Amino acid sequence: MICLTGASVGQAAVADGDAVLPSGVDGARMLVEQAVAFEHGEGVPRDLERAAVLYCEAARAGDPEAMYSLGWMYLNGRGVLRDDAVATTLFDMAIVKGHDEALRARRFASDYTGAVPDCLKDRPADHGFAARDSWDTQKYLASLPDQKKKVVEILTTLAPRFSIEPRLALAIASTESNFDTGARSPKNAMGVMQLIPETASRFNVRDSFDPVQNIKGGLAYLRWLLAYYRGDVALAVAGYNAGEGAVDRYRGVPPFKETQNYVRRILAFFPRTDHPFDARLVDASPIVQTFRAVTRFKD
Known part of the structure; x- marks a missing residue:
């Protein structure tokens, strides 16, 4: 049996340890949907820490909604330690991509320092769910x-x-x-x-x-x-x-x-x-x- 301990929901290991991170717009959107579910307890137990992990994965993939949502979590200490500087960076990242709500939220954060969450720092690629079944x-x-x-x-x-x-x-x-x-x-x-x-x-x-x-x-x-x-x-x-x-x-x-x-x-x-x-x-x-x-x- 394959256990996903150490992996996020939607980030399953696959046969022989090989895996791929969900890619592109659809992959990022999938992670955001899962993050929203864990943040609000929609169909799964509410888990803010896991929501933050999923939002960060989607932010790495370039999703502005994930950047904005993770910024709010850092601004309010929801599932992560509160860090206004990190929230500012995330809001600014989302603003560059045209996220209007991030622009409005930016006024609640601190001055830009370039601080980024650990999950966005360079690290080996994580694993995503990929079907093991080759069925057509x-x-x-x-x-x-x-x-x-x-x-x-x-x-x-x-x-x-x-x-x-x-x-x-x-x-x-x-x-x-x-x-x-x-x-x-x-x-x-x-x-x-x-x-x-x-x-x-x-x-x-x-x-x-x-x-x-x-x-x-x-x-x-x-x-x-x-x-x-x-x-x-x-x-x-x-x-x-x-x-x-x-x-x-x-x-x-x-x-x-x-x-x-x-x-x-x-x-x-x-x-x-x-x-x-x-x-x-x-x-x-x-x-x-x-x-x-x-x-x-x-x-």
Whole structure:
């Protein structure tokens, strides 16, 4: 299993230790979105220190919104030690890129000294999430009817932003709803990722039939489950189907025919037993604290 200790969310290690930092405008925007989530507790536990790290990564990539947001954190001592001089530098960096709010915020900071946060000083390149799976997403997309392609495009775009392999995200959505944005189960699970109301509320999904909100909520839950089960795919997807309480109670994939068939179907689509995870999201499940989790079917 690959553990992301020492890496930020969205900065997963990849096979054999190779990795790439998200690049370009999309990579920086991805980091900013994750930083905002951690700063405000949107779908993840609020973590100002991690938000600051992510903002700084995006600032290194040249994102003015990240420069401005990190400047405010330094100006107010949010997740970092207060440092007006560093805040000034960050605001000035954002102003050069045309950020109007940074221009207004600049008057609250001190005179320019050239001070920069440690995270912007020269250092070895950090690692970013890169899918280990070489599966051809575009070929799969081309095989689908037109009405499903938009949903699949949303899934494959959002999955890496939650440090989820696109193929695993597609396996879940295909099995749950066959990419139907209006799907509703007899148990009141809704939308593409079939979120029950409790899960939707847990991950701040206000409209489960909005495909973007629904997919983000499902991916946030899957990311949490992968962290909870330390990257064991079978246990994480069993938890997605039956709930982590049932997986913990049975110390493996529960002996429910529906859940066992569900796990087998997911693993047929995504034939890997482990997945990168961020151990800082949540403490490990008791069942993986005492033994190394592997695929277990209890008949």
